Each structure stands twice: as C-alpha cells, then as structure tokens.
Amino acid sequence: MKHFAKAGLCKLIFCFAFFVRFSSMAQESATENLRQRLLKINSVNEARKLLLDDKIVGDILTVDSSSDSSGFTKYWLEKEVGEILISHANQDTTYLFKLVSVDSVPVFRVQYIYLDGAKLNSRQIEETRAMIYKRISQGDKFETLANQYSMDGNSKKGGDLGWFEEGQMMQEFQDAISRHQLGEVFSVDIPSQRWYYIVRNTHRPKHKKTSTVVYVLHPNN
Numbered sequence: 147m148k149h150f151a152k153a154g155l156c157k158l159i160f161c162f163a164f165f166v167r168f169s170s171m172a173q174e175s176a177t178e179n180l181r182q183r184l185l186k187i188n189s190v191n192e193a194r195k196l197l198l199d200d201k202i203v204g205d206i207l208t209v210d211s212s213s214d215s216s217g218f219t220k221y222w223l224e225k226e227v228g229e230i231l232i233s234h235a236n237q238d239t240t241y242l243f244k245l246v247s248v249d250s251v252p253v254f255r256v257q258y259i260y261l262d263g264a265k266l267n268s269r270q271i272e273e274t275r276a277m278i279y280k281r282i283s284q285g286d287k288f289e290t291l292a293n294q295y296s297m298d299g300n301s302k303k304g305g306d307l308g309w310f311e312e313g314q315m316m317q318e319f320q321d322a323i324s325r326h327q328l329g330e331v332f333s334v335d336i337p338s339q340r341w342y343y344i345v346r347n348t349h350r351p352k353h354k355k356t357s358t359v360v361y362v363l364h365p366n367n
Contacts, residue, residue, distance in 0.1 A: 193360035204362035263340030
C-alpha cells in the first residue's frame with residue numbers, strides 16, 4: 147500500500163512536471179509566433195492591420211523626449227527601426243515591442259492674445275488690437291497684456307501656447323507663424339471661425355524626435 151502510494155505520488159509529480167514543462171514550451175511557442183509576426187511589420191499602417199486581429203492584444207505608442215523623460219522613452223529614442231524587445235514584466239504576461247518608425251517633427255512655440263469674434267464686432271476687435279499694439283510699443287510685457295485681454299483660458303499662462311507640432315493648428319495660424327521671425331508680433335485672422343489673434347514668436351522652431359512602437363502581449367497561462 148505504501149509502495150502504491152509512493153508510486154502514485156511519483157506519477158503525480160511527474161505529470162505536474164510534464165505539465166509545467168509543456169506549459170513553458172507552449173508559452174515559448176506563443177512568444178515566438180508573435181515575434182515572427184512582429185518581424186514582418188515594417189510600418190505603422192502594417193502595425194494597425196496586425197492589431198485588427200481579434201486574437202491580438204496590443205497597442206501603438208508614440209514617445210518623445212519633450213513630454214516624457216522615463217526610462218522607457220529614453221530606451222526607444224536611442225534605438226533603430228526594427229528593434230524588438232521581449233519583456234516578462236510579471237509572471238502573468240509577456241510583452242513584445244517593436245520600433246516601427248523614427249521621425250523628426252518640427253515644433254513651434256508662441257504667445258498669443260485671442261479676441262473672440264462671437265463676442266466682439268469688427269470695430270471692437272480693431273480698436274482692441276490697436277490699443278494692445280500701442281502698449282507693446284510702450285514697453286508693456288506681452289504676458290501682462292495676454293492676461294488682461296485674451297478671451298480664453300490660456301490668458302492665465304500669459305498666452306503661452308507651449309510647444310506644438312506642425313499641423314496641429316489651423317493652417318492660417320501655422321502659416322503666419324512660419325512667415326515671421328523670432329520676437330516678431332503680428333496679427334492672425336481666421337474669419338471662418340471668428341477667431342482673431344495677436345501673436346508673438348517666442349522661440350525658434352526646432353525638431354522633436356519621436357519613436358513609434360507597437361506592442362503585443364499574451365498571458366503566461
């Protein structure tokens with residue numbers, strides 16, 4: 147009876163060990179299958195198509211140093227397109243990452259004073275602009291005038307728009323910024339939206355490096 151019990155226990159341990167080994171092999175096979183699929187991805191559009199597969203769980207991430215200084219971002223900004231990383235972040239899940247594109251995007255930064263054409267008529271807008279330009283010529287700081295006259299929430303920041311990418315703003319706004327030099331103050335009108343601005347170029351344009359990463363995951367069970 148004892149012999150039978152020991153034999154049964156050994157079989158149970160063997161079966162358990164085989165199950166663990168089999169599960170491990172299955173996990174490795176699943177990881178390799180996903181890695182092979184990632185190897186075939188050479189663009190963001192191809193990554194999007196991969197994620198349309200109902201059996202695939204993942205996402206596409208775009209990182210840049212201006213908005214994130216984490217180790218994850220630094221890692222991918224230093225890598226070349228095609229880099230694949232397999233991460234066992236925890237015992238339950240394996241993550242596979244691939245860098246699919248690296249881009250250099252022009253970015254700009256300005257201050258503005260916004261005049262709302264839905265609340266002011268054209269005469270009021272011109273009179274307010276004339277007053278603002280006069281005060282600028284007299285040495286008043288732009289941020290002070292933005293805080294006083296700008297008709298949106300950004301007035302609390304002195305009109306500072308922060309860094310923005312080319313193409314994020316209305317085309318009329320973007321074109322006017324590109325035509326003017328550092329420190330220049332100028333007007334921008336977008337009559338179709340009834341938006342009227344006085345803008346100051348506060349920074350020289352620069353290029354921001356971005357990395358786009360696709361990741362997929364699978365559970366380790």
